[in-house]
Amino acid sequence: MRSRRKLGALLLAPAGCWVMFLGIAPLALVVYLSLCKYSPGSLYLRTFTLENYLRFIRDPFYWGVVWRTLRISMISTILCALLGYPVAYHLARSRSRWKGILTFLVVVPLMVGTVVRTYGWLILLGSEGIISRVLHWLHLIREPVSFLYTEGAVVTGIVGVLLPFMVMPLTSSIQKISVFEEEAAIILGASPAKTFARVVLPRSLPGLTSGALLVLTLALGAFATPLFLGGPKHTMATVLIWQQMLAVMNWPLGSATSVLVMLVTLVVVGACLRLAHSLQRARRV
Numbered sequence: 001m002r003s004r005r006k007l008g009a010l011l012l013a014p015a016g017c018w019v020m021f022l023g024i025a026p027l028a029l030v031v032y033l034s035l036c037k038y039s040p041g042s043l044y045l046r047t048f049t050l051e052n053y054l055r056f057i058r059d060p061f062y063w064g065v066v067w068r069t070l071r072i073s074m075i076s077t078i079l080c081a082l083l084g085y086p087v088a089y090h091l092a093r094s095r096s097r098w099k100g101i102l103t104f105l106v107v108v109p110l111m112v113g114t115v116v117r118t119y120g121w122l123i124l125l126g127s128e129g130i131i132s133r134v135l136h137w138l139h140l141i142r143e144p145v146s147f148l149y150t151e152g153a154v155v156t157g158i159v160g161v162l163l164p165f166m167v168m169p170l171t172s173s174i175q176k177i178s179v180f181e182e183e184a185a186i187i188l189g190a191s192p193a194k195t196f197a198r199v200v201l202p203r204s205l206p207g208l209t210s211g212a213l214l215v216l217t218l219a220l221g222a223f224a225t226p227l228f229l230g231g232p233k234h235t236m237a238t239v240l241i242w243q244q245m246l247a248v249m250n251w252p253l254g255s256a257t258s259v260l261v262m263l264v265t266l267v268v269v270g271a272c273l274r275l276a277h278s279l280q281r282a283r284r285v
Helices: 002-034 051-058 060-093 099-111 114-125 130-137 151-175 179-187 192-203 205-220 224-230 237-247 251-284
Strands: 037-039 043-045
Touching: 002 251, 037 251, 043 251, 051 060, 051 251, 060 099, 060 151, 060 205, 060 237, 060 251, 099 151, 114 130, 114 151, 114 224, 151 205, 151 224, 179 192, 192 205, 205 251, 224 237, 237 251
Parallel strands: none
Antiparallel strands: 037 043
């Protein structure tokens, strides 16, 4: 047993050192910088202070950015679930020979960079874009309108980027549900809506939870989409961190913002996991 433990420790040592080097060490450096004092001449001073966190707490602008980030991320997650569930159900139940192609079409956007897709939304949502021209052609608007630099544009871009991360876990989870269970519910008199609510949805909660957490965490950390589609009036946390670190060169405040956003993310993810666990227990009872 001792030799096996030693062998296991030796096998885990390279991966453990790599995680320490790429994960824990940079995080510890960010926490250290957040406790340093800002100095325009030398970026930061090695003086312990809580001023960066106190400034973040006192100024409503920063809390507004955090609240906007949470709001946009939650709305994007809900929309991804509503839009992705029908697609996932169709893929899971499809017996067509085109199923592989349909699955590939869902995944293929991930092969294109986020910046490229965001520039595509810039073209679509601009005043001379396809959406504005179609609405003008239908006489729904009198003159071309730009949909850029709004929360709606940011949500649209994030949903377009992260939708596959919701569809694939849901598809895998729905595939594990036997078709005979749905047929049995219908034979016993349940309507399609009740069959979905009583059979499909509860059994697909693990996939829905996995997809929601993936979309939520990626939306909280989105950078290119809110930077290009949101503009200065709809700044999200990652854009604010980038501005503090590279534009203003205030590394301590940027690090403090990173730490607080990370803590908020952990709290939100923990609350979602707790809610999912409670729903699973309620379903079993």
